[in-house]
Amino acid sequence: MMLSSLSGTIINRSDLGRSLNTSEVTVKDYLDISHGSYIWRNILSYEKITGKSIVKMPKGIFRDTGLLHFLQKIRHIDQLMIYPQVGSNFEAFVIEEIIKGLEATMTRGWEYFYYRTRNGAEVDLVIEGDFGTLPIEIKFGINTDRNRLTSLKKFVAENGLPLGIVINNSEEVAMLADRIIQIPTGLL
Numbered sequence: 297m298m299l300s301s302l303s304g305t306i307i308n309r310s311d312l313g314r315s316l317n318t319s320e321v322t323v324k325d326y327l328d329i330s331h332g333s334y335i336w337r338n339i340l341s342y343e344k345i346t347g348k349s350i351v352k353m354p355k356g357i358f359r360d361t362g363l364l365h366f367l368q369k370i371r372h373i374d375q376l377m378i379y380p381q382v383g384s385n386f387e388a389f390v391i392e393e394i395i396k397g398l399e400a401t402m403t404r405g406w407e408y409f410y411y412r413t414r415n416g417a418e419v420d421l422v423i424e425g426d427f428g429t430l431p432i433e434i435k436f437g438i439n440t441d442r443n444r445l446t447s448l449k450k451f452v453a454e455n456g457l458p459l460g461i462v463i464n465n466s467e468e469v470a471m472l473a474d475r476i477i478q479i480p481t482g483l484l
Contacts, residue, residue, distance in 0.1 A: 297367055299330060299335065299336055299356070299358055300358055300363075300364050300367040300368055301368075302356055303356065303357050303358035303364055303381075303384060303385065303388050304355070304356075304357055304381065304384030304385065304387050304388050305355065305356065305384070306351060306353050306354070306355050306412065307327065307353055307354050307355065307356050308353055309323040309324055309327075309353070327354070327356065334359060335358070335359060335360070335363075336356055336357070336358060336359060337356065337357045337359050337391075337392065337395070338354050338355075338356055339354060339355040339356065339357065339391070339408060339409065339410050339421075340354055340409055340410075341353065341354065341355070341409060341410060341411065341412065342409035342410065342411040342419075342422045342424075344424075345411075345454070345455070348413050349413055349414040349415065350411075350412070350413055350414070351412040351413065351414060355410045357387075357388035357391055357392065358388055359388075359392050361385055361388060361389040361392070364385060364388070365385070368381075382436060383435075383436045386434065386436040387420055387434045387436075390434045390463050390481060390484070391408075391420065391421050391434070393484050394421065394423070394432070394484065395408055397484065398423070403425070405425050405426050406423060406424065406425030406426070406427070407423070407424050407425065408421060408422070408423050408424075409421075409422045409423075409424070410422065411431070411451065417446075417447040417450065417451075418447050419431045419432070419433055419447055419448055419451050419460075420432060420433050420434045421434065422451075428457070428458075429455060429457055430457075430459075430460075430461065431448055431451045431452060431455075431457065431460045431461070432460070432461045432462075432463060433445070433447070433448045433460065433461070433462045433463070434462075434463050434464070435462060435463070435464040435465075436464070436465065437464055437465060438464065438465045438466050438467075439464075439466065440462050440464050440466075440472060440478065442472060442473055445462065445472060445473055445476055448460045448462065448476060449473060449474075449475075449476060452475050452476070453475075457475070458475065459475045459476065459477055460475060460476050460477075461476075461477055461478075461479055462476060462477070462478045462479070463478075463479050463480075463481055463484070464478060464480065464481065465480065465481055466478055466480045467480055467482075468480065469483070
């Protein structure tokens with residue numbers, strides 16, 4: 297139950313340890329065990345950008361969103377649509393689908409991260425490998441306002457990347473901004 301409530305959040309192990317009355321090391325071990333059991337996925341922070349104040353705590357997602365919704369007592373789509381964490385749950389679903397898809401290709405030498413600065417700039421998923429670096433922003437809505445792309449656009453520009461991706465519930469592939477492409481979730 298506790299993991300389901302933490303899905304999609306940055307994990308402060310010391311705070312979690314205090315609430316469980318255990319040490320930060322024990323919390324890390326518990327999260328690692330959960331990760332190894334395929335229930336939970338630990339996502340490390342992307343720390344390769346120098347000169348930025350990066351949040352270095354891991355983020356976590358519950359890997360099975362069906363089980364996640366069951367534990368959160370969401371039984372119908374109507375309940376899900378008004379659920380306060382629907383965006384985080386959607387993000388967890390999309391991240392897991394992307395990672396599973398990459399794993400299915402048997403491609404080696406890639407890693408996944410999330411990116412967040414202390415100033416609040418965030419990219420939901422950063423995939424890095426022999427193919428380069430690919431930042432992905434995940435939005436639950438159908439339309440993504442260009443004002444909500446600031447962090448992604450800055451990440452693309454500062455790292456000299458060819459493009460960044462926004463995955464949302466739209467119905468068409470489209471360019472949202474210079475070097476920012478929208479891909480509907482249904483195409484994953």
